[in-house]
Amino acid sequence: MITLDPAILSRVAKPGRYTGNEWNSIIKDPSQVGITVALALPDVYEVGMSNLGLKILYQIINNRPDAAAERVYAPWVDMEAEMRRYHIPLFTLESKRPVQHCDIIGFSLQYELSYSNVLNMLDLSGIPLLAADREDKFPLVIGGGPCAFNPEPVAAFFDCFVIGEGEEVMEEVIETAADWKKAGKAGGRTALLKQLAGLKGIYVPSLYSVSYAADGTAAKAAVNCPEAKPVIAKRVIRDLNQVEFATRPVVPYLDIVHDRIMLELFRGCTRGCRFCQAGVIYRPVRERRPEILLQLAQELVDSTGYNEMSLTSLSSADYSCLHQLVQALIERFKEQGVSVSLPSLRIDSFSVQLAQEVQQVRKSGLTFAPEAGTQRLRDVINKGVTEENLMTAVGAAFGAGWSAVKLYFMIGLPTETDEDIEGIAALAYRVLDLYKTVKGRRGAKVTVSVSSFVPKPHTPFQWFGQNSPAELERKQQLLKSRLRDRNISFNWHDTRTSLLEGVFARGDRSLSQVILAAWQHGAKFDGWSEHFKSDVWLEAFRSAGLDPYFYAGRERKPDEIFPWEHITCGVDKTYLQEEYQRALAGAATGDCRRDDCRGCGVCPGLGVEVLDWGEQANG
Amino acid sequence: MAKLRVKITKGEEVRYISHLDYAGAIERAIRRANLPAAYSAGFNPHMKLSFASALGLGVTSEGEYMDVEFTAAVDPVMARNKLNDSLPPGIFVKQSGYVDDRSPALMAVVNLAEYRILAPLAAGTEFCDVQASLRRFHSADEVNYIRESPKKKREIDLKQFLVQDIAAAAAGEAVRLSMAIKITPTGSVKAGEVLAALVAQFDLPVVQDSALIHRVGLYIANETVRSLPLP
Numbered sequence: 098m099i100t101l102d103p104a105i106l107s108r109v110a111k112p113g114r115y116t117g118n119e120w121n122s123i124i125k126d127p128s129q130v131g132i133t134v135a136l137a138l139p140d141v142y143e144v145g146m147s148n149l150g151l152k153i154l155y156q157i158i159n160n161r162p163d164a165a166a167e168r169v170y171a172p173w174v175d176m177e178a179e180m181r182r183y184h185i186p187l188f189t190l191e192s193k194r195p196v197q198h199c200d201i202i203g204f205s206l207q208y209e210l211s212y213s214n215v216l217n218m219l220d221l222s223g224i225p226l227l228a229a230d231r232e233d234k235f236p237l238v239i240g241g242g243p244c245a246f247n248p249e250p251v252a253a254f255f256d257c258f259v260i261g262e263g264e265e266v267m268e269e270v271i272e273t274a275a276d277w278k279k280a281g282k283a284g285g286r287t288a289l290l291k292q293l294a295g296l297k298g299i300y301v302p303s304l305y306s307v308s309y310a311a312d313g314t315a316a317k318a319a320v321n322c323p324e325a326k327p328v329i330a331k332r333v334i335r336d337l338n339q340v341e342f343a344t345r346p347v348v349p350y351l352d353i354v355h356d357r358i359m360l361e362l363f364r365g366c367t368r369g370c371r372f373c374q375a376g377v378i379y380r381p382v383r384e385r386r387p388e389i390l391l392q393l394a395q396e397l398v399d400s401t402g403y404n405e406m407s408l409t410s411l412s413s414a415d416y417s418c419l420h421q422l423v424q425a426l427i428e429r430f431k432e433q434g435v436s437v438s439l440p441s442l443r444i445d446s447f448s449v450q451l452a453q454e455v456q457q458v459r460k461s462g463l464t465f466a467p468e469a470g471t472q473r474l475r476d477v478i479n480k481g482v483t484e485e486n487l488m489t490a491v492g493a494a495f496g497a498g499w500s501a502v503k504l505y506f507m508i509g510l511p512t513e514t515d516e517d518i519e520g521i522a523a524l525a526y527r528v529l530d531l532y533k534t535v536k537g538r539r540g541a542k543v544t545v546s547v548s549s550f551v552p553k554p555h556t557p558f559q560w561f562g563q564n565s566p567a568e569l570e571r572k573q574q575l576l577k578s579r580l581r582d583r584n585i586s587f588n589w590h591d592t593r594t595s596l597l598e599g600v601f602a603r604g605d606r607s608l609s610q611v612i613l614a615a616w617q618h619g620a621k622f623d624g625w626s627e628h629f630k631s632d633v634w635l636e637a638f639r640s641a642g643l644d645p646y647f648y649a650g651r652e653r654k655p656d657e658i659f660p661w662e663h664i665t666c667g668v669d670k671t672y673l674q675e676e677y678q679r680a681l682a683g684a685a686t687g688d689c690r691r692d693d694c695r696g697c698g699v700c701p702g703l704g705v706e707v708l709d710w711g712e713q714a715n716g
Numbered sequence: 717m718a719k720l721r722v723k724i725t726k727g728e729e730v731r732y733i734s735h736l737d738y739a740g741a742i743e744r745a746i747r748r749a750n751l752p753a754a755y756s757a758g759f760n761p762h763m764k765l766s767f768a769s770a771l772g773l774g775v776t777s778e779g780e781y782m783d784v785e786f787t788a789a790v791d792p793v794m795a796r797n798k799l800n801d802s803l804p805p806g807i808f809v810k811q812s813g814y815v816d817d818r819s820p821a822l823m824a825v826v827n828l829a830e831y832r833i834l835a836p837l838a839a840g841t842e843f844c845d846v847q848a849s850l851r852r853f854h855s856a857d858e859v860n861y862i863r864e865s866p867k868k869k870r871e872i873d874l875k876q877f878l879v880q881d882i883a884a885a886a887a888g889e890a891v892r893l894s895m896a897i898k899i900t901p902t903g904s905v906k907a908g909e910v911l912a913a914l915v916a917q918f919d920l921p922v923v924q925d926s927a928l929i930h931r932v933g934l935y936i937a938n939e940t941v942r943s944l945p946l947p
Contacts, residue, residue: 104925107774112732120804350733350741402744433747434755
């Protein structure tokens, strides 16, 4: 057990990040369980603690008497300096043991810019960075989360990846590892990896050989042993009502990013926005029954004491029984001072009545995501909302007493012109004017938040050549010059980090050496603008002889083989290509739950169906 | 309405959380305990909690006080037990009892805090060096400490807050200091600030970063008597 010197804790910011002992944390004696798992998120505590997937896995693993799940996050730079200075290895928050002594370390990969932190955490743990260098005594290093749908850029650092939803497969991994350990680690690490490769949804990168075409593309991954499957299909939970949810999450002392109850209404989204990776990789829509949600909500309130509950999903207003659920939740928890919030409301399904209902206890701002400034471009991305939808919703909100709205947009989308950028400004001004029409006076506050579009694998835009940082900056400046009103505030993202995100999103195995080199030269916390070192990354690309443009900026040919081709989320590549062509033609595709099925391939391919309880109730 | 006053601890397990986070942790425990907490009206209703004095990050205590308002008077022992079942490790209710609804706020009556500091001796120094340093501190007419906040700098005379001389005792390789600090309507000082001044201005030979600060208790004091906010 590692005891931290008070002198160290008194020198670092927010020492509560490292001291554990939070409510609902489960501290087991590691010597009394067969397998210990360090659940890691390669970012700071406040970000790591907000991840719902890890909360679920924490509960599922700790429910097993033979296993212990502990948490570990990236120490902030001040703490890292102290740890390196005093030779303190990375330790878990529960038993305060070195991560190196765990049997498994599982990283949740939410964001490409956290890759350098993965290396940093492995290094702080004293675990060899390259999977190939790890002897039997080292923990099994597993990756999961959305980035695992193209794990190739970090393939060299992981022993295996979990593709898709982890509730069931993590238990299988634990059982496999426990048996192997009990059998005296028979056959060594290779034997374990081959057994894991036999599990559905597990990808062991070392069992695949990648070959490249002369032009650097066509990274074909061929199996190099019989245990490996040519294509790894994602794991998917058939019925969310049948699996454990995080009803007893660890309640932090510090104010974390999402410091509230997260009640997951459903997984998946059937809207089909063409930029959205989550909308593809989490298909199909599977709703939880409203009565189960009410029960989970009660358990969560009782076990956490939080005064706020967020109804989470990719598009919560699409939950078929939303209205009755929200009313029931508010009614039940009003007395206990618990408020209910809906973080993502679509403009078209937004109802002011609903917004007013959820704000009975606590009032917050309103956020809308038109994503693009013109109808033409919204059709290209298949956002499926119109300016009229936005104006109706915002107008009703203004009428009901709101005066501040936040509007989210993306720039750098396929087919985008300067007219589309100017359309963002025009929309912001129209919202300001609408306030005057509704209220008879000025006084609205509009926040325009613009992120840079990064094409992601497994989406219709995976063929698209990402805008260069220079082009994105030009567009930001153009928009800035059009937004000259003190009632409009404008936020935008660093374009250089978007480039890196784009490279790793669609990159291949050769990028592992770039990540390694950048980390060796000090790259970490790349998603934090104050720590992002653009020059270090560019130098790492140069020294590896690789061009970031090749991965991010290049428009792919329709028949190009992608580095992630051997990993499938069940959606057919031909469907994605069709969707890309429809996008370029400005043709909309309807919601597959309410309109025609366009044959993306998920339901028959994975044997999982859309679960919509409202529809079932209505016959 | 019923105002329950509780005496609570802040133990080793929660040493490194801020006062605000400590209050938040207790608020959540009250909700978990399903006690009839009263909420303020308005857009952002909050639980009606008030503390005697904020305790800084890094400081433990065995005698903090808090008032919590209930919509109904539940049995105070039952409330204490339910709370203790719901509080995280390191926070413990030692005593509980109702006070008059209109009784003055804890913050208005508590005016004295007693601290104990355990600090390792600096390498190559001895307990007599500590005594010498304290003698010089005690004979100074005033000791000015500059408190810096992100917004401003303020000079404070520490000695006007100290009710008696700081006592020192040797504790192996460490020294144990005891002090009592006044809490006035216009402010107070932290034990850590007194320690910082001792080290910086009077060469107190201890490892300041490694010092463990503990609040022994909070009192209502006048010239002659010290009493507790909760009998």
